[in-house]
Structures are given as structure tokens and as C-alpha cells.
Amino acid sequence: MWWKEAVIYQVYPRSFQDTNGDGVADVEGVRRRLPYLKSLGVDAIWLSPFYKSPMKDFGYDLADYCDVDPIFGTLQDFDRLLEEAHALGLRVLVDLVPNHTSSEHPWFLESRASRNSPKRDWYIWKDPAPDGGPPNNWQSFFGGPAWTLDEATGQYYLHQFLPEQPDLNWRNPEVREALYEVMRFWLRRGVDGFRVDVLWLLAEDLLFKDEPGNPDWRPGMWDRGRHLHIFTEDQPETYAYVREMRQVLDEFSEPGRERVMVGEIYLPYPQLLRYYQAGCHLPFNFHLIFRGLPDWRPENLARIVEEYESLLTRWDWPNWVLGNHDQPRLASRLGEAQARVGAMLLFTLRGTPTWYYGDEIGMKNGEIPPEKVQDPAALRQKDRLGEHQLPPGRDPERTPMQWDDTPFAGFSTVEPWLPVNPDYKTRNVAAQENDPRSMLHLVRRLIALRKDPDLLYGAYRTYRAREGVYAYLRGEGWLVAINLTEKEKALELPRGGRVVLTTHLDREERVGERLLLRPDEGVVVRLD
Known part of the structure; x- marks a missing residue:
């Protein structure tokens, strides 16, 4: 299966490469940068939404599932991108947003036109509570009630x-079949699969019961955390929907050309793994982000990996993620030195890694002044927090790709939709191409090394190590050791071998049964 051996590279289309001088990246920009992606060694590109949209949530509010928004280009631009990617041996995954549409989508306009509309039941409408308020206490991810009253028809959606x-x-x-036809539209064009947005939210409790309070919630925490979401997340019906989606993918799959489903699912392992059984090839495993990065210690990382590996069946294929368009940048969370160590971890664990654009040059969270905040989730909090306390939300991890040291980092010829990070003069692709010890060269080396069969398919085993070092064996002949501290550490090896790669990119040497790790250093050893 190609997706087991692949490295997936996420492109956030607004921020990759602007080619028409409007400050927003486009599909043509991705096409022009395909040689760079090929040189990096990745196997598949995942494109976040580029569909027609009012852009209230930058494309995750779709007004047309089957067309490209003019800000990103045309369907012909996409077809050209797909053709050239395939010619280079790169697969292309696109986002599928099945949980919701834009309020300007023709389906919703028809649904809200009348209680008797043929599409009324395409969305979820409920009468007000006895006091005239929302039907229940369900909360939006972006703050406030998850219900809005439609004055014209007297119901909440x-x-x-x-x-x-x-x-x-x-x-x-009828809704499900309409979404499956959307899938078929893109599959017929030749896409290699989908990353499915908020897959675990597709079904809600049939009785629309109030959700219970969260005893662990405290003032100052995320508003939605006030409740336990047992009636809006991971409902049993969801698995049947996933199975139907898998059947659509299988209609277009053939040996060597399997169409793959990657599911966005934020759940504990026991719940997450049910989506494998339902038919999702790769239910996203975000545990390194949410459990690993905040507690970057060997014993914690080992616990996260061992728990996952112990729960997977022989038919389940693991996957790992350290960053995406909704989470702070890897280099900002760990620092530059440990971001290199994190990359070694991601690319040497068993399973399919997903890499976020720009992390290969150690891009950091952008600096977003309050007046330039774009993220709707942050803007929704403006009234509650006040203008000068407005949080940057998800904008810092979505700043433009830093290609070179020319104005606007080679991303555009005009001021971009989000400010370019001020460090672009020294942190950019062109500069790192010329530095043989740069993060960019490290990521290339790691991706190439990962193609070894033992690193692809070999078993994972945690290896004993001293405090501050996380070490593990892969297959019969590989040992990975990462020093999570700023101090030199020693590691006793099971036998001698050869250091074939270090995060410092400055040594390849034979070692005996004792290995010295420098501060913030990760090494890959080929054992004798």
C-alpha cells in the first residue's frame, strides 16, 4: 500500500505561493513549487480547502464543493497541478468537509427558505426551548451556543x-449520497484520496440531550471545555458513515492506486482506533501534539508510543503528526534544537508521518498584531476580551512560506494576507539550501533514510536509556536515540554499529557499545 510508505506534506493553500500578486497563495503556486516538494522527498501532498467559499473560515465554509474559489484559481489550474504532480510521482489528497457547509451554500439557502422546503431536513433544525432560547446547552468550538435562531422560520439551526x-x-x-457524489467528482478527476475534516463529529445524539458539565473545567479554560461532549462527538452512527465513505473510495481503488482516507479525529486511543475498523485508513493520531509536546520527556514519549503500538491490530497502520494549520509551530513549541530532534522522532517511528509546510526550515509562529488578526475563532472572542487582548488564534502557524530573503519572503510581490515572520531574512529555503547542516537538509536526509525497509516496516521496541534520553529499536538493525536535554548523555548500545545520521549533520562514524550524545542531539545507528 503506497500510503504506508508515504510521507504526507500538508500545504495550506493561502500561504504557500502567490502567483497573481493579490497577497493570497493559489493553486498555480503549488504547481510551480512541485519540484521543491519532489526534492524534499515527500510522496503525497495534502491540500487544505481551495473550494468556492465566502471565506468566513478560510475555505472550511464551502459554498460549492465542486469548484475552485477564484482567489485560488480555476478547476483547470487544479487539473494541471494534479497532472504534473502525478508525472513527478507525487500523490494528491484534498480536503473533504462533510460536517457543514457555508450558510451561503445553495443547499442551506433552500433549507432555510421554508419549514416545508424539500431540503429542510438536509440541516439540523430544532424548535426553541420553552424559554425561547437554544434547544439545548451544546457549545460551538468557536465560542458561544452551537445554535442560531432563524427569525424567518422560527427555528434554530x-x-x-x-x-x-x-x-x-x-x-x-440524501445528504450522504450528495456528499458521496462530491467524493466521486474529485476521484474521477484523479485525486488520490481525502483528508476528512472533523470526521468524529458527523453524528449527534438523536434526542438532543443537554451535555453534562465537566468537573475538571475551571474559569479561564476553553469555554467549550465546560461540558463533556458525549452527545456531539464520536456517536455510534459515525462508524456506519465512515464505512459508506470507504466504499466510495474502494470504487476507484486498484492495485498500486489505492484511494486513501485520512480522518481528522481528536480522541483518546481506544476511541480513535475504532475508526480503523470502520474503514478509515489513517485516523489522525495527534497524541504527540497534545500529550507529547507539552511534556517532552523520554518516559512520556515512550508511554505514548507504547500505548498506541499495543492497541493496534495487525491490520491497522500507525501514523504520527507534530504540526498542522490548527496548532502552534513545532520550532516555537520545542525550540530550534529540539525541533530537529522532533523531526528525527517523527520520521523514524513506525507509521506514516504528516509534515506541515515550513517546518522543514524551522518556521516559527508568526507575529500577528491585533489589528491584523484574521482567524474567526480569535475574532469571536473580541467582545469578551477587548480589542487589546485579542488572541492571535491560529494565524501564527499560517503565515506565508519563507522562500528567500527578497521582499515578502518570495511568497508574493505585495503585502500578504498575513504578515511574513520578521525572521524570513535569515530563515528561508534559499538560505538553508546553501547550508549543508540546515534543518532543510536534515529533513531531506531523514525522509530518504526512512525508505529503508526496516525503518518502514520493522517492529518498534523501546530501548533502555539513561534519564533524558529516549531510545528505541526499529526492526533488526536500527537504533534511534534522542537526547531531550541540554547536557551530554551516554548510552550503552546492545552492540557496535555505525552512526549514519545525527541531527547536527556533522558526523558519520563507527561506534562501539557506548555512544555519547551531545546536548539536543538525535542519532540513528545502524547496528552490526
């Missing part, structure tokens, strides 16, 4: 995100 993102009713078979 559900939206787990913005009011401009009404939730589709997946219990309606």
Missing part, C-alpha cells in the same frame, strides 16, 4: 463552528 457554517444532517440518506 445547529452549527458546531461559526453560525456561517451550518451542520449537515447526516441521518438523511
Whole structure:
């Protein structure tokens, strides 16, 4: 299966490469940068939404599932990108957003036109509570109630995100079939699969019961954390929907050309793994982000990996993630030195890694002044926090790709939609191409090394190590050791071998049964 051996590279289309001088990246920009992606060694590109949209949530509020928004280009631009990617041996995954549409989508406009509309049941409508308020206490991910009153028809509609993102009713078979036809539209064009947005949210409790309070919530924490979301997340019906989506993918799959489903799912391992059984090839495993990065210690990382490996069946294939468009940058969370160590961890664990654009040059969270904040989740908190306390939200990890040291980092010829990080003069692709010990060269080396069969398919085993060092064996002949401290550490090896790669990119040497790790150093050893 190609996706087991692949490295997936996420492109956030607004921020990769602007080619028409409007400050927003586009599909043509991705096409022009395909040689760079090929040189990096990745195997598949995942494109975040580029569909027609009012852009209230930058493309995750779709007004047309089957067309490209003019800000990103045309369908012909996409077809050209797909053709050239395939010619280079690169697969292309696109985002599927099945949980909700834009409030400007024709389906919703028809649904809200009348209680008797043929598409009324395509969305989730409920009468007000006895006091006239929302039907229940469900909360939006972006703050406030998950319900908005439609004055014209006197009912509330559900939206787990913005009011401009009404939730589709997946219990309606017509809705499901319409979404499956969307999948077929892109599969016929030749895409290699989908990253499915908020896959674990497709179904809600049939009785729309209030969600219980969270006893661990405290003031100052995330508002949605006030409740335990047992009636809006991971409902049993979801697995049947996933199975139906898998059947659509299988219609287009053939040996060597399997169409793959990657599912966005934020759940504990026991719940996450059920999505494998339902038919999702790669239910995203975010545990390194949410459990590993905040507690970057060997014993914690080993616990995360061992728990996952112990729960997987022989048919389940692991996957790992350290960054995406919703999470702070890897280099900002760990620092530059440990970001290199993190890359070694990601590319040497068993399973398919997903890499976020720009992390290969150690891009950091951008600096976003309050007046330039774009993220709707942050803007929704403006009234509550006040203008000068406005949080940057998810904008810092979405700043433009830093290609070179020319104005606007080679991303555009005009001021971009988000400010370029001020460090672009020294942190950019062109500069790192010329530095043989740069993060960019390290990532290239790691991706190439990962193609070894033992690093692809060999078993994982945690290896005993001293405090501050996380070490593990892969297959029969590889040992990976990463020093998570700023002090020199020693590691006793099971036998001699050869250091074939270090995060410092400055040594390849034979070693005996004792290995010295410098501060913030990771090494890969080929054992004798």
C-alpha cells in the first residue's frame, strides 16, 4: 500500500505561493513549487480547502464543493497541478468537509427558505426551548451556543463552528449520497484520496440531550471545555458513515492506486482506533501534539508510543503528526534544537508521518498584531476580551512560506494576507539550501533514510536509556536515540554499529557499545 510508505506534506493553500500578486497563495503556486516538494522527498501532498467559499473560515465554509474559489484559481489550474504532480510521482489528497457547509451554500439557502422546503431536513433544525432560547446547552468550538435562531422560520439551526457554517444532517440518506457524489467528482478527476475534516463529529445524539458539565473545567479554560461532549462527538452512527465513505473510495481503488482516507479525529486511543475498523485508513493520531509536546520527556514519549503500538491490530497502520494549520509551530513549541530532534522522532517511528509546510526550515509562529488578526475563532472572542487582548488564534502557524530573503519572503510581490515572520531574512529555503547542516537538509536526509525497509516496516521496541534520553529499536538493525536535554548523555548500545545520521549533520562514524550524545542531539545507528 503506497500510503504506508508515504510521507504526507500538508500545504495550506493561502500561504504557500502567490502567483497573481493579490497577497493570497493559489493553486498555480503549488504547481510551480512541485519540484521543491519532489526534492524534499515527500510522496503525497495534502491540500487544505481551495473550494468556492465566502471565506468566513478560510475555505472550511464551502459554498460549492465542486469548484475552485477564484482567489485560488480555476478547476483547470487544479487539473494541471494534479497532472504534473502525478508525472513527478507525487500523490494528491484534498480536503473533504462533510460536517457543514457555508450558510451561503445553495443547499442551506433552500433549507432555510421554508419549514416545508424539500431540503429542510438536509440541516439540523430544532424548535426553541420553552424559554425561547437554544434547544439545548451544546457549545460551538468557536465560542458561544452551537445554535442560531432563524427569525424567518422560527427555528434554530445547529452549527458546531461559526453560525456561517451550518451542520449537515447526516441521518438523511440524501445528504450522504450528495456528499458521496462530491467524493466521486474529485476521484474521477484523479485525486488520490481525502483528508476528512472533523470526521468524529458527523453524528449527534438523536434526542438532543443537554451535555453534562465537566468537573475538571475551571474559569479561564476553553469555554467549550465546560461540558463533556458525549452527545456531539464520536456517536455510534459515525462508524456506519465512515464505512459508506470507504466504499466510495474502494470504487476507484486498484492495485498500486489505492484511494486513501485520512480522518481528522481528536480522541483518546481506544476511541480513535475504532475508526480503523470502520474503514478509515489513517485516523489522525495527534497524541504527540497534545500529550507529547507539552511534556517532552523520554518516559512520556515512550508511554505514548507504547500505548498506541499495543492497541493496534495487525491490520491497522500507525501514523504520527507534530504540526498542522490548527496548532502552534513545532520550532516555537520545542525550540530550534529540539525541533530537529522532533523531526528525527517523527520520521523514524513506525507509521506514516504528516509534515506541515515550513517546518522543514524551522518556521516559527508568526507575529500577528491585533489589528491584523484574521482567524474567526480569535475574532469571536473580541467582545469578551477587548480589542487589546485579542488572541492571535491560529494565524501564527499560517503565515506565508519563507522562500528567500527578497521582499515578502518570495511568497508574493505585495503585502500578504498575513504578515511574513520578521525572521524570513535569515530563515528561508534559499538560505538553508546553501547550508549543508540546515534543518532543510536534515529533513531531506531523514525522509530518504526512512525508505529503508526496516525503518518502514520493522517492529518498534523501546530501548533502555539513561534519564533524558529516549531510545528505541526499529526492526533488526536500527537504533534511534534522542537526547531531550541540554547536557551530554551516554548510552550503552546492545552492540557496535555505525552512526549514519545525527541531527547536527556533522558526523558519520563507527561506534562501539557506548555512544555519547551531545546536548539536543538525535542519532540513528545502524547496528552490526
